[in-house]
Amino acid sequence: MTAPADLLAFDREHLWHPYTSMTDPVPTRLVTGASGSRIVLDGVGEVVDGMASWWSAIHGYRHPVLDEAVRRQLDRMAHVMFGGLTHEPAVEVARRLIDLTPAGLDRVFLADSGSVSVEVAMKMALQFQRGTGRPERTRFLTVRGGYHGDTFDCMSVCDPDGGMHTMWSGVLPQQVFGERPPRFADDVDTWAAGFRELAAEHADGLAGLIVEPLLQGAGGMHPYAADCLRVFREVADDHGLVLIFDEIATGFGRTGTLFASEAAEVRPDVLCVGKALTGGYLSMAAVLCTAEIARGLSVSDSGVLMHGPTFMGNPLACAVAAASLDLLTDGNWAADVQRINAGLQALHRIDAEDVRVLGAVGVVQLDHPVDTEKATAAALAHGVWLRPFRDLIYTMPPYVCTDEDIAAICAGIAAAAEVA
Numbered sequence: 001m002t003a004p005a006d007l008l009a010f011d012r013e014h015l016w017h018p019y020t021s022m023t024d025p026v027p028t029r030l031v032t033g034a035s036g037s038r039i040v041l042d043g044v045g046e047v048v049d050g051m052a053s054w055w056s057a058i059h060g061y062r063h064p065v066l067d068e069a070v071r072r073q074l075d076r077m078a079h080v081m082f083g084g085l086t087h088e089p090a091v092e093v094a095r096r097l098i099d100l101t102p103a104g105l106d107r108v109f110l111a112d113s114g115s116v117s118v119e120v121a122m123k124m125a126l127q128f129q130r131g132t133g134r135p136e137r138t139r140f141l142t143v144r145g146g147y148h149g150d151t152f153d154c155m156s157v158c159d160p161d162g163g164m165h166t167m168w169s170g171v172l173p174q175q176v177f178g179e180r181p182p183r184f185a186d187d188v189d190t191w192a193a194g195f196r197e198l199a200a201e202h203a204d205g206l207a208g209l210i211v212e213p214l215l216q217g218a219g220g221m222h223p224y225a226a227d228c229l230r231v232f233r234e235v236a237d238d239h240g241l242v243l244i245f246d247e248i249a250t251g252f253g254r255t256g257t258l259f260a261s262e263a264a265e266v267r268p269d270v271l272c273v274g275k276a277l278t279g280g281y282l283s284m285a286a287v288l289c290t291a292e293i294a295r296g297l298s299v300s301d302s303g304v305l306m307h308g309p310t311f312m313g314n315p316l317a318c319a320v321a322a323a324s325l326d327l328l329t330d331g332n333w334a335a336d337v338q339r340i341n342a343g344l345q346a347l348h349r350i351d352a353e354d355v356r357v358l359g360a361v362g363v364v365q366l367d368h369p370v371d372t373e374k375a376t377a378a379a380l381a382h383g384v385w386l387r388p389f390r391d392l393i394y395t396m397p398p399y400v401c402t403d404e405d406i407a408a409i410c411a412g413i414a415a416a417a418e419v420a
């Protein structure tokens with residue numbers, strides 16, 4: 001076995017980490033194992049994972065049911081191409097997704113990552129407009145403060161200030177941005193008037209409307225009033241836009257309902273799910289759309305949906321996703337999310353610019369950018385793993401966290417806020 005110091009030295013010299021520099025790398029820590037709500041860090045020991053591996057490990061690590069699902073599938077086949085072939089895990093995961101998501105979303109594309117699923121969703125909207133005789137509709141309407149992934153079309157609908165638009169001006173497609181939807185119901189009417197006006201002004205060139213329902217995640221951890229979802233649906237209907245909900249962060253119970261769109265009982269035309277889909281085991285996402293969208297895009301020039309990644313419908317990922325969805329629906333996720341929500345209310349005692357708690361999401365916003373290394377060290381001293389960004393220290397813990405875990409996370413966030 002290579003010594004930890006050598007692994008870290010090689011890593012520092014040769015490996016990119018998310019959003020980091022190769023010439024001036026940030027410190028990384030070595031993980032040697034994980035179990036339940038805990039990850040094990042070399043030199044630190046076991047800590048509670050307040051991030052659920054970027055919001056995906058909802059059932060915790062090394063869950064016996066999920067481990068078994070992967071092992072069983074491994075004994076059949078790890079992978080096989082999806083072109084011209086199919087397999088039981090793909091059918092089973094699609095069947096479950098159709099059952100769980102709002103009625104009518106019953107055509108499924110299995111993508112290999114969240115960003116790819118957003119690309120596919122946007123492509124569906126563009127092909128739908130072409131198929132229905134409106135090829136001039138090529139732009140997307142969205143709101144400020146969003147995050148939809150790091151590939152180019154995804155970046156084009158991310159927040160124009162936080163989403164590196166300046167850096168990529170001249171490269172990114174120019175989309176149409178409405179104001180960030182308001183947090184409180186009282187402010188919805190004013191916001192909606194402006195948003196409707198903007199949509200009307202650009203309608204002739206718009207193919208679709210894409211948003212994260214109820215909670216904007218990586219764009220700023222900003223929850224907003226559920227009534228805004230109805231406004232999105234109305235605007236899409238009024239102007240013939242394909243409504244895309246990106247539930248990659250919010251799906252599978254995170255905000256308190258199985259899908260965030262259920263908070264206002266609004267059904268999109270296209271839905272993206274990812275992150276927690278496989279319980280954090282493997283990279284997979286899915287795009288679901290209605291029969292109408294599927295029909296419309298099929299009569300575009302090509303006649304087919306022009307997308308097909310190499311690892312589409314990977315059997316291992318499908319098998320563990322199906323098992324993860326069963327764990328979710330057979331279990332007590334709603335009670336767990338509610339219990340975690342109650343525990344996270346302790347964050348309101350922290351002296352900060354703003355504190356926001358929604359479902360199993362807790363956010364502390366400071367009045368200055370976080371010193372990530374200081375904040376991380378302070379949280380680790382309290383036995384908690386956090387990954388703050390910008391002026392935000394937040395948690396999206398695994399649903400299997402105990403009340404003690406959640407109390408520890410809150411204490412870790414308080415300590416991080418203190419020094420950051």
Ligand SMILES: *Cc1c(COP(=O)(O)O)cnc(C)c1O
Nearest residue numbers: 113114115147148149217248249
């Ligand atoms: C994480 C995320 C994505 C991108 O998913 P990847 O799997 O990282 O490509 C897209 N949309 C939202 C809302 C996300 O949270």
